Amino acid sequence: MRVIEITTPGGPEVLRLAERPRPEPGAGEVLVRVVAAGVNRPDVQQRRGLYAPPPGASDIPGLDVAGVVEAVGPDVACAGVVRPRPGDAVCALVTGGGYAEHCVVPAPQCMPLPTGFGFVQAAALPEVFMTAWNNIIRLGRLGEGETVLMQGGTSGVGLAVIQIARHLRRARVFATAGTAEKRRVLAGFGVEGTVDYHGDWDTELRTLTGGRGFDVIVDGQAGPYTARQMDLLAEDGRLVLLATHLGTRAEIDLRAVVRRRLTLTGSTLRPRPPAYKGRLAKELVDQVWPRLADGTITMPICATFPLEQVAEAHAVLDANAQIGKVVLVVDPAGL
Structure with missing residues (x-):
């Protein structure tokens, strides 16, 4: 063959x-x-x-x-x-x-x-929907009407996460994307707010949620993004890492994890x-x-x-x- x-x-x-x-x-x-x-x-x-x-x-x-x-x-x-x-x-x-x-x-x-x-x-x-389901439903434990951030929303996994969250949990969904065209596409998928990840994305996203933050964040970058995303979580929020494209190490405030009951978890489905x-x-x-x-x-x-x-x-x-x-x-x- x-x-x-x-x-x-x-x-x-x-x-x-x-x-x-x-x-x-x-x-x-x-x-x-x-x-x-x-x-x-x-x-x-x-x-x-x-x-x-x-x-x-x-x-x-x-x-x-x-x-x-x-x-x-x-x-x-x-x-x-x-x-x-x-x-x-x-x-x-x-x-x-x-x-x-x-x-x-x-x-x-x-x-x-x-x-x-x-x-x-x-x-x-199969790959994108199994990955999305595993991360947003099983690991992220997304509840009805919660608020979600998908980093890199126009990837296959990103679009699967967005649609599962919107149509099966009636979630409010936000996303990042690197071009105006991609942000227009995300708006067509019902994403409530999009920002450019090349800019001051965490400040912009915090403003879009009225300072509340997100119940679930799904991200594949990790590295320096990690601490910024932990700060963006609402109380009892969950950060699910798909990969570590920007680096394998991060410094986070563990006191905030304890005080705000945050969850940081990772996902490798392949094995x-x-x-x-x-x-x-x-x-x-x-x-x-x-x-x-x-x-x-x-x-x-x-x-x-x-x-x-x-x-x-x-x-x-x-x-x-x-x-x-x-x-x-x-x-x-x-x-």
């Missing part, structure tokens, strides 16, 4: 089309013929040598796929949303291996395509076991998939590229130019 390999840590040019043997599904796994695969920020970090796959995972990048089940391994039961069978159209979160013509997937992580969705649309869903991801998949299919099907929730696709143009796809993310998701078309004949 054709796959994309990372030849050495570096820029998009280190991604190479190669041939490898087709994998076989093991216990509790299925083999999916990949039609389309999502391109995500963790793929970029893996390419740069900053985010190694967990032990036992494929070194091939790619965390979400959409395609057709071709084979089923032993001991596949209905541990998640469905019991996948050969011929089923599915989308799935994987721990690696998505940039390939075939991918092995733990059965609990397989989800049906939302009604009316094709493979390209469905490939844009979590299939059973955990299967529970997330079920919650998504029950609560988010119907809203995708009726158009209440959407995930814009910024661009699509054939598998052999994967370097161009990564260049879009390197330039921080995407709004929504970038998708690789692995099997054009399967569309």
Whole structure:
């Protein structure tokens, strides 16, 4: 099968089309013929040598796929949303291996395509919506009518967080974005207030909330942002870190954490076991998939590229130019 390999840590040019043997599904796994695969920020970090796959995972990048089940391994039961069978159209979160013509997937992580969705649309869903759900609902414990800040709102995860918060918790949502165009897009998604993260964003956001701050903040920058965000939390507020792009260390006021009952937590979903991801998949299919099907929730696709143009796809993310998701078309004949 054709796959994309990372030849050495570096820029998009280190991604190479190669041939490898087709994998076989093991216990509790299925083999999916990949039609389309999502391109995500963790793929970029893996390419740069900053985010190694967990032990036992494929070194091939790619965390979400959409395609057709071709084979089923032993001991596949209905541990998640469905019991996948050969011929089923599915989308799935994987721990690696998505940039390939075939991918092995733990059965609990397989989800049906939302009604009316094709493979390209469905490939844009698993990683961003599972990440968003895990962070805003499970870790952030977002309650009805609370106030949310999403740092970098036009990323795939950002748009998923914003829509889950608005449509499933009726939250007031605020976000940051680096360009006027992106801030206009966020306004179209119902974001109440947006600010430019290049400026004095914490002061502006504090003003927008009348000084109250936020119940939940979701952020992937960390580093020097951390203390500023802790100061922006309301009492009993929760800061959820997706990543540490601006640095791995921060100085925070622990007395304020104790006095104001604040929570600082982190999230790395990739090494979590299939059973955990299967529970997330079920919650998504029950609560988010119907809203995708009726158009209440959407995930814009910024661009699509054939598998052999994967370097161009990564260049879009390197330039921080995407709004929504970038998708690789692995099997054009399967569309």
